[in-house]
Amino acid sequence: MNTADLGLPVDVPSTALFTDHYELTMLQAALQASTAERRSVFEVFTRRLPEGRRYGVVAGTGRVLDAVENFRFDADVLRFLRERRIVDEKTLQWLAGYRFSGDVWGYPEGEVYFPGSPIMRVEGSFAECVLLETVILSILNHDSAIAAAASRMASAAGDRPLIEMGARRTHELAAVAASRAAYVGGFATTSDLAAGFRYDIPTVGTSAHAFTLLHDHERDAFRAQVDSLGRGTTLLVDTYDVAEAVRLAVEVAGPELGAVRIDSGDLLLVAHRVRQQLDELGAHDTRIIVTSDLDEYAIASLAAAPVDGYGVGTQLVTGSGHPTASMVYKLVARAGSEDPKAPLVPVAKKSSGGKTSIGGRKWAARRLDAHGVAEAEVIGTGPVPAELADRQLLVELVRGGQVLGREPLDAVRDRHAAARAGLPLSATQLSRGEPVLPTEYV
Amino acid sequence: MNTADLGLPVDVPSTALFTDHYELTMLQAALQASTAERRSVFEVFTRRLPEGRRYGVVAGTGRVLDAVENFRFDADVLRFLRERRIVDEKTLQWLAGYRFSGDVWGYPEGEVYFPGSPIMRVEGSFAECVLLETVILSILNHDSAIAAAASRMASAAGDRPLIEMGARRTHELAAVAASRAAYVGGFATTSDLAAGFRYDIPTVGTSAHAFTLLHDHERDAFRAQVDSLGRGTTLLVDTYDVAEAVRLAVEVAGPELGAVRIDSGDLLLVAHRVRQQLDELGAHDTRIIVTSDLDEYAIASLAAAPVDGYGVGTQLVTGSGHPTASMVYKLVARAGSEDPKAPLVPVAKKSSGGKTSIGGRKWAARRLDAHGVAEAEVIGTGPVPAELADRQLLVELVRGGQVLGREPLDAVRDRHAAARAGLPLSATQLSRGEPVLPTEYV
Numbered sequence: 001m002n003t004a005d006l007g008l009p010v011d012v013p014s015t016a017l018f019t020d021h022y023e024l025t026m027l028q029a030a031l032q033a034s035t036a037e038r039r040s041v042f043e044v045f046t047r048r049l050p051e052g053r054r055y056g057v058v059a060g061t062g063r064v065l066d067a068v069e070n071f072r073f074d075a076d077v078l079r080f081l082r083e084r085r086i087v088d089e090k091t092l093q094w095l096a097g098y099r100f101s102g103d104v105w106g107y108p109e110g111e112v113y114f115p116g117s118p119i120m121r122v123e124g125s126f127a128e129c130v131l132l133e134t135v136i137l138s139i140l141n142h143d144s145a146i147a148a149a150a151s152r153m154a155s156a157a158g159d160r161p162l163i164e165m166g167a168r169r170t171h172e173l174a175a176v177a178a179s180r181a182a183y184v185g186g187f188a189t190t191s192d193l194a195a196g197f198r199y200d201i202p203t204v205g206t207s208a209h210a211f212t213l214l215h216d217h218e219r220d221a222f223r224a225q226v227d228s229l230g231r232g233t234t235l236l237v238d239t240y241d242v243a244e245a246v247r248l249a250v251e252v253a254g255p256e257l258g259a260v261r262i263d264s265g266d267l268l269l270v271a272h273r274v275r276q277q278l279d280e281l282g283a284h285d286t287r288i289i290v291t292s293d294l295d296e297y298a299i300a301s302l303a304a305a306p307v308d309g310y311g312v313g314t315q316l317v318t319g320s321g322h323p324t325a326s327m328v329y330k331l332v333a334r335a336g337s338e339d340p341k342a343p344l345v346p347v348a349k350k351s352s353g354g355k356t357s358i359g360g361r362k363w364a365a366r367r368l369d370a371h372g373v374a375e376a377e378v379i380g381t382g383p384v385p386a387e388l389a390d391r392q393l394l395v396e397l398v399r400g401g402q403v404l405g406r407e408p409l410d411a412v413r414d415r416h417a418a419a420r421a422g423l424p425l426s427a428t429q430l431s432r433g434e435p436v437l438p439t440e441y442v
Numbered sequence: 443m444n445t446a447d448l449g450l451p452v453d454v455p456s457t458a459l460f461t462d463h464y465e466l467t468m469l470q471a472a473l474q475a476s477t478a479e480r481r482s483v484f485e486v487f488t489r490r491l492p493e494g495r496r497y498g499v500v501a502g503t504g505r506v507l508d509a510v511e512n513f514r515f516d517a518d519v520l521r522f523l524r525e526r527r528i529v530d531e532k533t534l535q536w537l538a539g540y541r542f543s544g545d546v547w548g549y550p551e552g553e554v555y556f557p558g559s560p561i562m563r564v565e566g567s568f569a570e571c572v573l574l575e576t577v578i579l580s581i582l583n584h585d586s587a588i589a590a591a592a593s594r595m596a597s598a599a600g601d602r603p604l605i606e607m608g609a610r611r612t613h614e615l616a617a618v619a620a621s622r623a624a625y626v627g628g629f630a631t632t633s634d635l636a637a638g639f640r641y642d643i644p645t646v647g648t649s650a651h652a653f654t655l656l657h658d659h660e661r662d663a664f665r666a667q668v669d670s671l672g673r674g675t676t677l678l679v680d681t682y683d684v685a686e687a688v689r690l691a692v693e694v695a696g697p698e699l700g701a702v703r704i705d706s707g708d709l710l711l712v713a714h715r716v717r718q719q720l721d722e723l724g725a726h727d728t729r730i731i732v733t734s735d736l737d738e739y740a741i742a743s744l745a746a747a748p749v750d751g752y753g754v755g756t757q758l759v760t761g762s763g764h765p766t767a768s769m770v771y772k773l774v775a776r777a778g779s780e781d782p783k784a785p786l787v788p789v790a791k792k793s794s795g796g797k798t799s800i801g802g803r804k805w806a807a808r809r810l811d812a813h814g815v816a817e818a819e820v821i822g823t824g825p826v827p828a829e830l831a832d833r834q835l836l837v838e839l840v841r842g843g844q845v846l847g848r849e850p851l852d853a854v855r856d857r858h859a860a861a862r863a864g865l866p867l868s869a870t871q872l873s874r875g876e877p878v879l880p881t882e883y884v
Binding site: 015017018019020021022023024025026028029030031032033035038040042067077080081084086088126130133134135137138139141142143165167168169170171172173174175177191192193194196197203204205206207208209210211213214215216220223224225227228229233238239240314317318323324326329330331334336347348349350 | 457459460461462463464465466467468470471472473474475477480482484509519522523526528530568572575576577579580581583584585607609610611612613614615616617619633634635636638639645646647648649650651652653655656657658662665666667669670671675680681682756759760765766768771772773776778789790791792
């Protein structure tokens with residue numbers, strides 16, 4: 001695969017080491033025991049949503065497809081595994097020829113999910129599937145956590161645009177994935193140039209306090225910015241005195257000034273004052289952007305304020321209190337021999353200490369009520385009831401190792417908006433509560 | 443620079459797009475206003491520690507040095523910036539020749555820090571320094587958050603080794619940096635092969651529940667694992683019934699069995715029972731590893747349990763409740779003209795809405811009491827008092843664009859252990875409290 005498709009500025013020659021050591025030792029032991037080729041089904045699901053959340057958002061699926069396609073053990077990687085004696089020679093030879101040749105089905109990216117939802121299903125030999133556990137979970141757990149927070153913020157913001165600006169608060173590459181997940185969840189733009197480069201998300205930004213402080217007077221800074229970026233720019237007005245800065249901003253840029261940004265203080269109060277001042281200065285179309293430590297609750301609290309857009313950083317990229325989803329990747333069925341025709345046997349951990357799960361390859365469907373609103377997440381292992389046949393959630397993503405499920409990010413974003421709109425109204429309540437749909441097992 | 447030094451499996455041809463859009467627009471405006479070359483000093487610091495934490499841990503410095511050295515605008519990046527009209531042609535030409543040529547000083551990696559500590563100081567032209575804001579903060583905010591959690595866990599674990607196994611709970615590349623930060627904070631090993639490859643951290647792992655479930659009987663799974671990995675392996679004993687599994691494990695491997703792993707249930711209770719059973723079976727040297735949703739509090743609560751090692755995942759990679767440090771990158775001084783000999787003028791945001799800071803280029807020193815224990819973090823902008831001259835914290839990391847400050851990760855890990863040991867005893871209390879050292883400004 002062309003690594004450019006995987007995205008500069010980060011060229012990932014292989015995803016094969018985004019893997020826990022134990023996956024390779026299990027492979028080695030299974031190869032020796034002649035169980036490695038047993039046909040197996042692994043499923044990704046979560047036992048619970050983060051406390052108080054009403055729904056989850058599937059994000060990262062497209063990145064998983066890239067990672068699976070690019071999961072190879074090249075010479076450098078094999079040398080490392082050999083020198084470290086992580087696995088034996090027989091296993092290294094097996095790894096050298098690794099290409100995932102199985103099937104993947106899953107909830108389409110942007111779809112919502114609930115406890116137990118089989119978000120992704122990976123089927124093939126035990127050997128080829130067990131190796132994908134960590135990279136699949138890393139991507140889905142991170143991206144879904146961010147998308148869920150983004151979705152709540154987007155609900156709270158209503159029609160006002162949200163700017164993702166959290167790159168500085170998270171790992172530099174997690175930031176790129178976070179921008180992508182935020183876009184899926186409903187954000188409009190990002191400050192992160194790498195996300196613009198990699199995923200074609202619109203990028204925005206004008207200036208920081210440092211730019212004002214660089215100049216001898218605030219007026220000089222505003223003048224420099226307007227001269228270079230035009231009257232449509234956004235001037236940051238809270239470096240010294242907000243009222244004086246707003247006055248200067250309109251004096252320098254005229255009433256055509258695009259926007260002012262407020263990055264500190266009591267945003268509700270300040271926004272009202274700034275709006276009044278702008279209107280008095282004739283700058284009726286100058287927008288007000290606020291950007292100070294916002295989360296979905298702060299956004300909601302500004303619903304009645306004269307605010308035209310929100311920039312969100314820390315709370316977005318840290319999942320607003322829940323920086324990871326708790327998805328797991330579990331073997332739910334496997335054959336009793338390496339014969340490719342051997343029937344699958346459901347399996348599940350049964351220890352009394354919690355973490356139990358339900359064996360068997362699952363389907364999932366979302367049942368609607370008489371008004372077309374979702375009323376239950378139905379999950380089963382047997383035949384799909386006829387009335388749910390056209391409400392099934394899993395779609396084919398990879399067939400025989402060939403990726404089928406790639407799609408534009410805008411399609412994913414639209415799907416999420418539609419999926420959220422199909423939930424009961426209480427889904428978008430910010431207050432803590434139970435999952436908005438019950439999970440029913442049949 | 444050889445990109446291999448930056449680390450497969452992730453080749454980063456350039457770090458220049460790990461940058462917020464506004465850094466480039468500020469550059470453009472400053473170039474036009476003839477203020478871009480004003481000599482400037484930016485500092486990285488935090489206004490507060492996460493609530494209740496006693497100290498912070500500087501981590502990521504080594505990664506920052508790589509990122510600064512590799513911050514270039516290559517043809518692909520320039521084409522992107524041009525096509526998106528992010529900056530004008532004059533700015534693109536300036537960027538094409540970008541190499542950081544300034545100086546960086548900072549707290550050495552592994553050192554502890556407190557509110558206001560000038561963790562890093564970047565000095566050069568405004569233009570060359572302003573571009574580094576996001577990438578520096580991304581790295582330090584992420585890595586320091588993980589290292590701080592790791593340090594608390596390492597204190598709680600005492601002499602028992604900690605295994606980092608959180609890759610599946612965070613972005614796949616954040617995971618690699620998290621392993622590194624965990625090692626700095628005191629972890630012994632990681633499950634993440636990419637971290638082993640990139641940073642030479644020892645990797646460990648044996649098997650998951652899936653391996654037991656793959657086989658028709660638990661005995662078959664244990665036999666397969668021991669046959670392949672030897673008697674010194676770690677058998678996972680909580681797939682079905684723990685007592686039965688422990689019995690089987692010793693039957694299969696003999697009393698030479700390396701360890702058993704318990705991944706669910708009441709770990710305190712189960713560890714005691716398993717220890718007793720192992721001893722009764724003559725497996726006195728078989729260790730007990732526990733790995734279920736641990737954090738520093740759970741680790742501390744197992745101090746009296748017969749546990750020989752801890753595997754920590756989610757809570758480590760999410761910073762145990764604080765997934766990001768709140769470091770900022772602020773212009774604290776700049777010249778009044780582009781003349782390289784123009785004196786520096788201290789600057790600071792002054793708005794009443796909070797987020798104020800202290801202008802001027804700072805030094806920092808840690809004052810010791812009569813017993814050699816740290817008693818204050820002293821920060822100043824004037825001359826360093828004679829009695830603190832040999833207690834200064836900032837070291838030279840980059841001089842005129844040349845990286846000086848690279849060091850082996852083990853040296854960083856040792857420095858952290860020594861720095862933590864030099865704090866008052868209350869530093870390692872897990873209970874919430876104030877920073878263990880006061881910050882004094884002189």
